[in-house]
Amino acid sequence: NAGVTQTPKFQVLKTGQSMTLQCAQDMNHNSMYWYRQDPGMGLRLIYYSASEGTTDKGEVPNGYNVSRLNKREFSLRLESAAPSQTSVYFCASSESTAGKNIQYFGAGTRLSVL
């Protein structure tokens, strides 16, 4: 079982470049999430999609856009990367956002913006 798959695993960008982080889940989950993890900050929610066709901002959405392409896929786009976006990005999914919300995470994308 693949679970939650993120691509790429590593990426180096120059300031101002754009890129899209891809995420796919094979657990037939309705809800998907994007987090970033920075040293000493824990995981912070960037955007989430409660169900196919809906997206909402999380705690730190500035500088990012998302697309829920279908039930399986949820992508995160950086339109103009900044050094402050250097981080490890995790995608997660859960059956729903309601109730006992156990989220399953991908292995992460380590992004460096120079």
Added chain:
Amino acid sequence: DQQVKQNSPSLSVQEGRISILNCDYTNSMFDYFLWYKKYPAEGPTFLISISSIKDKNEDGRFTVFLNKSAKHLSLHIVPSQPGDSAVYFCAASVLDTGTASKLTFGTGTRLQVTL
């Protein structure tokens, strides 16, 4: 404003002993709590959870205790094993908000189990 706090960035415990990881929260609306475990270069994996109607939940070597009046929960690992060495995240949410229930994570505690 950090609503979920893990004040110990790291903890070292000998193999076979008890590991106790602590977590404090400030939002009294939180009523569901989870612990996640994270190895290097991997994503967090769900470990154990507890809802606010309970004060203890046990799963094998792992037990979570909840003290609602103190807004404090702890994860006990007995006995600790070298494979338990990882970063542990505490997370909290509000059930039945009528809107999306989101997890708020703490900053993590790195546990090292030594031989």
